[in-house]
Amino acid sequence: MKLLKEQTIADSFVDLSMYNEVEMFPDRFESSDVILSRDGHVMYVVFDNMYNIGVICTSLGRSFNCTDELLEWPQSSLKNKKSSFEGIAYNPRSETYFVVQEAIPTDNKKIFQANVFEISINRKDSVPVRIIESCLINHDFDTQNKGFEGLEFVLHQKSKKSYLLALCEANQCNHKSTTDNNGRVVVLEKTKSTSKSTCVWQPVGTFDLPSSVHFDDYSAISIYHQPSYKLPTHVAVTSQENSQVWIGTIEEINKAPFFQFSSLNKDTVYNLPRTTEMASECQIKYCNIEGVTWRGKNQLILVSDKAKTDQDIHCIEKDQSLHYLGLPKHLTD
Template sequence: MSTGKVIFVITLLLTTIGLCSILVFLKPIVLEKELKRENRQTLKLLEETKLTDLLPKQESLYEASGVIFLNSSLYIVFDSDTFLAKITNFTHKSPDNSYIFSRESVESEFEGLSYDSVSGNLFLLQEALRHQEANRKPRYKAKIIEISIDSDQKSYTLVESCRVEYNFKTKNKGLEGIQIFRGEDGVKTAYLICEGNDCEGGKAGKKGRGMVLTAIYKAATDQSNCFWEVTKKSELPRYLHFEDYSDLSISREFKRAAVISQQDSGVWIANIENVKDVDWSQNGAVFDFPRSKKNKIFYCNVEGVAFLKANIIAVVSDKAKKKQPNKCTQKDRMLHIFEIPEHRNIRELRL
């Protein structure tokens, strides 16, 4: 074979190898874009009411941030107040809708709420508080507060307040949702969702990598205060493409998980087999909150989610921000009830 032919064959082979490498590299990018463009189904609104129309009197601005469904009632926390709201009647004011006030002085900025069926206590999540260590730059750590609701259902008592040993760089990009469960040994464990992608803020937090931390409770000793040790960092499916994450909820009864996004006005629903070892990377379905006729977002501030049934969720909304469009105020500080449409990835567990 002549030198010219040898050079031609080598060039052809190198070109082919190069093209294959490019295709292999581009394939996941193209796939992600296709999933991003996929037509999502929209949640069906069943009912919604402003929180001011549900509770006895206006105690605050009702900046709702978390919700759970317990014993036929919804318990709601707020990032601007230390009391909880208990709502049994979802449509109008009722004597059954009330407040539960703190007996002690407690910092607010609550971003999540969960229930422990073993102790019967509730757990409040604070997003990130300044934590200064000697000779080190300031860091921000979330805090989990355990409370016990008094028998009169009008007040609660602080049981314990413990830091989550995970450092955040900024105060406003910490943890947003909490789910408490017990391990095989009975030890309290928590799933905690980061607000920013990869648990970061700014540009670094917009890479499309939602994260759930697993943390184990460590009791106080003579040498140290109580704390929550982060033992695992799990990535949510890349196809979510959420810009932020405002809450998570797990239903043991219905074996389902939900993660909501405020910026994207959407919710991810997935089936789960093992509550104590959730596979956060598994397939699920993404649903949009209702849009305007021009496909504009107006559920701009969804902050908390809880399952009422396998195919029905309760959602609470925070106060609209000044920089947001006026239409966002129409759906802020509300309780919303939505039905989840059938979907091939989750329909088998509909009840």
């Protein structure tokens, strides 16, 4: 994959100090997912260390006087709390967004479940982010930091139903798994709230990445959405540990789990750019990729989390940033 350009997340918000907001300015931007708006004007970025939603303008958006900003979460009590946000997806039917929390505590201390916020975003509103609903996912994890790492919204053309696709971070959706080729997606259907029960996202099935994809973890998923949201279409899945991206296709089927992945007729696991200081040794430098979104048919935009203290200097140089990468032109033709 070819690097086209990149920037740190902080570069988008550094001028907040001009408006006497320096005390509110976060010192870390642990970005965990990104989505490009359908008009191509902005990218929305979520962070796992805070509830703010980042708005970063594209070059197209800037031509329409777009400005970068951090949108505050409407619940002020959560202002300085860790969000555990790991994915964001767009619902074209209602023009709303879904944001998933990786895994949060339940009444049972040994069980954790992910939670999905459905929100509206209107930057012109006095309250730009509004919570429509908050619903747990009825899927248990036994650890808080190995839950769902990516989220997508998808329409099933035949049934006319909509689903969320939640990408598990661990192989087999189990952090104890010792395999490296069992990437898994959980298909979720919403059960609406009633006078007697709260809303919940119910798993209706799971489907796997091709077994030829050998990843140690899975950090993000993005579907290339055609204007009509028809399938089949292309899909990208990233691995943070391997610093790689798999490009394949997703299509619908008539019975549960209603969707499946398939490989393209090529080797479609791509390394993110490596260091080239030593000809005999190429090292990983994109060590913390957490989010991905399509930008046209042959480009991806990725976001990276904060580097760990024990990681190499190359990793630190690329953390908390946006990365624009080009795919081979023949790939998605």
